[in-house]
Amino acid sequence: MNVVGLGLIYKLDIDQHKHFVFVExxxxxxxxxxxxxxxSDVKDKLLQVPNFKDVKVSVVCDLP
Structure with missing residues (x-):
């Protein structure tokens, strides 16, 4: 399943210094x-990316 192609991802912030990714x-x-x-699947996949040490995925129902 391609969550980006489905339009489910609204925000992606990457802090390269802290090796942190935030997904909304x-x-x-x-x-x-x-x-x-x-x-949970999104988080698991992102943690497989080299140098990503911490990932937070927030599920929101407030559509932009």
Missing amino acids: MTPTSAGCGTGAIIA
Whole structure:
């Protein structure tokens, strides 16, 4: 599943000095029960990127 292609990622901030990544995303729909699972998958994948030591994924339902 390509969460970027689906438009679920709204914000991505990378702090190269702290090796930290912050992602803000939305679930596929309001009341979607898989939002936390998808967020966990996003975090797991980002932690596989070399030099990323800490990742926070925030699921928000306030669409821009």
